[in-house]
Structures are given as structure tokens and as C-alpha cells.
Amino acid sequence: MLNTVWKTIVAWFLKWGSPKWFYEQSKIWSLISGWLATFMISWAFIYGIFYTPTEFKGHMSRALYIHVPSASLSMMMYFAIGIMAVIVLVWKMKMSSVMLKSTAQVGAGFAVVMFVTGAIWGTPAWGQGIVWDPRLLGDGILVLLYFGILAVYSAIDSYEQADKTVAVLAICTVFILVFIKYAPAMEGLGMQSIHQDSSNVYSGNDSAIDKSYQRPLLMGIFGFMVMGMSLVLRQARVEVLVRYRTAKWVQAIFDKELAKGK
Amino acid sequence: MWMTFKSTCARELLLSSRKRGELLNPLVFFFAIMLLFPVAVSADPELLGKIAPGVVWIAVLLSLMLSLDSMFRDDFQDGFLEQMLISKDSLVIAVFAKILCHWLVTGLPLVLISPVIAIMLSLPVSAIAVMMLGLLFGTIWFSFVGAIPAALTVGLRKGGLLLTILVLPMMIPMLSFGAMLVRQQINDEVILPTLMLCVGMSLLSMMLAPFMAAISLRISLSE
Numbered sequence: 001m002l003n004t005v006w007k008t009i010v011a012w013f014l015k016w017g018s019p020k021w022f023y024e025q026s027k028i029w030s031l032i033s034g035w036l037a038t039f040m041i042s043w044a045f046i047y048g049i050f051y052t053p054t055e056f057k058g059h060m061s062r063a064l065y066i067h068v069p070s071a072s073l074s075m076m077m078y079f080a081i082g083i084m085a086v087i088v089l090v091w092k093m094k095m096s097s098v099m100l101k102s103t104a105q106v107g108a109g110f111a112v113v114m115f116v117t118g119a120i121w122g123t124p125a126w127g128q129g130i131v132w133d134p135r136l137l138g139d140g141i142l143v144l145l146y147f148g149i150l151a152v153y154s155a156i157d158s159y160e161q162a163d164k165t166v167a168v169l170a171i172c173t174v175f176i177l178v179f180i181k182y183a184p185a186m187e188g189l190g191m192q193s194i195h196q197d198s199s200n201v202y203s204g205n206d207s208a209i210d211k212s213y214q215r216p217l218l219m220g221i222f223g224f225m226v227m228g229m230s231l232v233l234r235q236a237r238v239e240v241l242v243r244y245r246t247a248k249w250v251q252a253i254f255d256k257e258l259a260k261g262k
Numbered sequence: 263m264w265m266t267f268k269s270t271c272a273r274e275l276l277l278s279s280r281k282r283g284e285l286l287n288p289l290v291f292f293f294a295i296m297l298l299f300p301v302a303v304s305a306d307p308e309l310l311g312k313i314a315p316g317v318v319w320i321a322v323l324l325s326l327m328l329s330l331d332s333m334f335r336d337d338f339q340d341g342f343l344e345q346m347l348i349s350k351d352s353l354v355i356a357v358f359a360k361i362l363c364h365w366l367v368t369g370l371p372l373v374l375i376s377p378v379i380a381i382m383l384s385l386p387v388s389a390i391a392v393m394m395l396g397l398l399f400g401t402i403w404f405s406f407v408g409a410i411p412a413a414l415t416v417g418l419r420k421g422g423l424l425l426t427i428l429v430l431p432m433m434i435p436m437l438s439f440g441a442m443l444v445r446q447q448i449n450d451e452v453i454l455p456t457l458m459l460c461v462g463m464s465l466l467s468m469m470l471a472p473f474m475a476a477i478s479l480r481i482s483l484s485e
Contacts, residue, residue: 144431155424164481165414
């Protein structure tokens with residue numbers, strides 16, 4: 001019984017390895033996740049703006065609801081890139097290289113958002129936009145790595161070679177995430193850590209922060225995750241069309257769209 | 263295996279002994295960067311001494327990065343890399359030998375002339391031995407880790423700037439620990455843990471980077 005269920009799940013999952021199946025099926029997923037993300041993030045922002053008390057740290061502390069979700073998302077996406085890099089090099093699945101590229105593009109955007117909101121938040125909270133501490137250093141390296149990956153894609157014309165190049169780079173550099181994660185605990189490097197260590201914001205009763213902060217923060221984190229999924233799917237759909245533009249099924253789609261235009 | 267190592271080393275060293283002018287370039291570049299700091303920042307010995315640990319490390323990093331591009335490029339152009347790939351000898355050993363020789367002719371000279379530069383920047387004399395020790399292991403990390411992006415970009419026509427972008431983030435960990443080592447020595451703090459970290463990192467890079475560089479060479483020559 002359990003075996004059949006497992007086999008069904010695996011068969012369903014493996015179907016997504018085909019670009020054609022992916023293109024046909026992902027549209028609805030992209031739409032659902034996009035709308036879900038819109039509602040979740042608007043709820044988080046509205047709650048954060050109107051219902052969160054501001055006595056403690058002032059209005060600027062609301063940057064929390066963008067900064068923390070985009071920071072965690074950009075790190076998560078780099079981890080996903082590391083996993084997909086192994087798949088690209090070992091199993092050479094077609095869709096993994098498409099997803100590798102689209103995840104890198106979306107992740108670079110979130111990394112920049114994290115950096116900019118951090119600087120805006122830091123201006124009142126630390127008295128200066130950028131104060132170098134180990135975690136800021138690690139995040140700066142992360143932004144550099146993302147843009148290095150994008151530079152590789154724009155420099156190499158062959159898809160296969162660019163994918164493999166990026167995969168090797170991602171495997172060599174994915175360890176930076178460990179550094180960013182534990183950076184607040186590192187008091188060396190000639191810098192004091194200013195970022196606080198991560199607090200437990202997830203479990204209900206022993207949460208480190210008050211419910212009025214916790215609810216919009218959690219909603220923001222999960223909303224950003226859903227938004228990331230939607231953006232990656234959209235980007236991957238475009239990438240599939242570009243890469244397989246000579247395939248028959250893509251030509252059929254183009255013909256249909258052209259006929260619609262007339 | 264030992265034969266592969268020995269013959270590749272002999273070939274590399276012979277080739278670089280025939281191109282003595284190119285060997286001098288990183289050293290001249292190192293010296294040139296060093297001159298910029300008194301001109302652009304300040305000629306005040308006290309201030310220069312304070313920033314000297316970081317400046318020396320950054321200058322070494324930049325000069326080595328300049329020479330990384332040439333690590334595989336000449337061999338790519340004259341077809342030697344293809345011969346390495348199709349030969350039945352281990353590619354990893356050959357790559358290891360190539361990187362090691364590249365370090366011997368570019369990294370080691372930089373380490374050896376660094377005391378001169380450090381004195382010019384009025385770094386405290388007591389810190390010079392520790393700085394050279396840190397640079398010895400740091401340049402090993404720079405050469406071995408930098409070999410991976412160098413191998414990845416060897417087939418590209420305009421690989422130079424791309425190589426720089428890819429190499430820099432990989433070098434930052436070593437740079438931060440190396441500069442920290444010199445600062446700790448100046449401030450009379452315990453240096454052993456940091457030194458051990460530098461040694462460990464350079465040994466790790468010697469162990470793992472040849473494998474990744476060999477994979478990278480196969481990728482960039484597959485086209």
C-alpha cells in the first residue's frame with residue numbers, strides 16, 4: 001500500500017523533469033502561488049503597519065517585515081542552487097539546469113532587497129546605514145556570488161557549458177551559508193557582531209517575541225517564500241521557451257499565439 | 263603517478279624559466295599598488311602602520327589574481343590541455359603539479375619580497391615574521407582555490423574580468439583571517455588559533471581544489 005503511494009509520488013515528481021510537462025502544468029501553480037503571496041504579504045504589511053506597536057523601536061523597525069523574509073529567502077535560494085548544482089552535474093536532469101538559472105536570477109533580486117532594506121533600517125537603528133559586522137560581510141559575499149553567477153550566464157553562450165560552470169561554482173561556494181548563519185556568534189575578524197543571533201520566532205508559546213510582532217513576521221516570511229516560488233516558476237517558464245525554442249511543441253505554442261494576434 | 267607529477271613539474275618550471283619577464287610582472291604590480299597608498303591615503307607613518315596589514319594582503323591578492331589568468335591559458339592555446347585530458351595519466355595529479363608550480367613562481371616570490379614592502383609601509387618589525395608565515399599559507403589558498411575559476415573561464419575569449427568577479431568572493435575568507443593574524447600579532451594577542459585556521463584552510467584547498475579544477479577543465483574543454 002505504502003509502496004504504491006510512494007511510487008505514485010515519485011512518478012508524479014519525475015514527470016516534472018520534462019520541459020513540456022513543466023510548461024503545461026506550471027502555469028496554474030505560478031498563478032495560485034502568485035495570488036496567495038499577494039494576499040499573505042499584504043496581510044503581513046497591513047498588520048505590521050496598523051497593529052504593531054511602535055513605542056519600542058520606532059516606525060523604521062517595520063523594515064523587519066521585508067528585511068528578514070528577503071534575507072532568509074536569498075539564503076534559502078542559494079542552498080537550493082547548491083542542491084540543484086549537484087543534480088546538474090551528477091544526474092544531468094534538463095529541468096534542474098533551467099531551475100538553477102531562474103533561481104539565481106530571482107535570488108539575486110532578493111539579495112539586493114535584503115541589502116538595501118538593511119541599510120535603510122540601519123540608518124536609524126545603528127546610527128549609520130552600513131556598519132560592517134560578520135553577518136553583513138557574509139551577506140555582501142552572497143550578493144557578489146549571485147552576480148558572479150549571472151555574469152557567467154551572460155558571458156557563456158552555450159547553455160550546457162554555462163550550467164556546468166555555474167554548478168561547479170555553486171558547489172565550491174555554498175559553504176558561505178554556514179558562515180552567514182553562525183556569523184553573529186563569531187566575535188573575531190576584528191569586528192563586533194551587531195546583528196543579533198536568530199531568535200525563536202516560530203513556536204507559539206515559547207516564542208521570543210510578542211504576538212503582535214510574531215504574526216506579521218511569520219506571515220511575511222511564508223508569504224515571501226510563496227512569492228519566491230511564483231517568481232521562480234515564471235522565470236523558469238520563460239527560460240524553457242527560450243531554451244527549447246526549436247522544439248516542435250514550442251513552435252506550436254508560438255504559432256497559436258501568432259494566430260491569436262491576427 | 264609520481265612520474266606524471268615529476269614530468270609536469272619539470273615542464274612547467276622549464277617553461278617559466280624561459281619567460282623570465284613575465285615572472286617579474288606580479289612583483290612590479292605588487293610594488294606599484296604599494297606606492298599608491300602613501301600617495302592616496304596618507305604619508306603619516308602611524309596611519310600607514312595601522313592599515314599596513316590589510317594593505318599588504320590586498321596587494322598580494324590583487325597581484326596573484328593578475329597572474330591567475332595565465333595559469334591555464336597558454337596551455338589551452340597551444341593544445342597541451344587537450345593532451346592532458348586524453349592522456350591515460352591522472353588529470354588531477356597533473357593539475358596539482360601545475361598549480362603547485364604556478365604558486366612556486368608567482369606566490370612564493372611575493373611572500374619573499376613582502377618584508378621590504380611591509381617596512382616601506384612602516385609595519386612594526388615584530389609582526390613581519392608572522393605576516394610572512396600567514397602569506398605563505400594564504401598564497402597557497404589563493405593559487406589553489408583560484409585555479410577553479412581560472413579553469414572554468416579558460417576557454418572564454420573575454421574571461422579576464424569574469425575571472426576577477428568569480429575569484430574575489432572565494433578569497434575573502436582567507437583575506438580576513440590573514441589580515442586578522444597580523445593585527446593580533448601587533449596587538450600582542452594569541453595568534454595560534456588563527457594561524458592554525460590559515461594552515462588548515464590552505465591544506466584543505468590543496469586537497470580538494472585539484473579535483474574541482476580537473477572537473478572544471480573537462481567542462482570548459484568539452485565544447
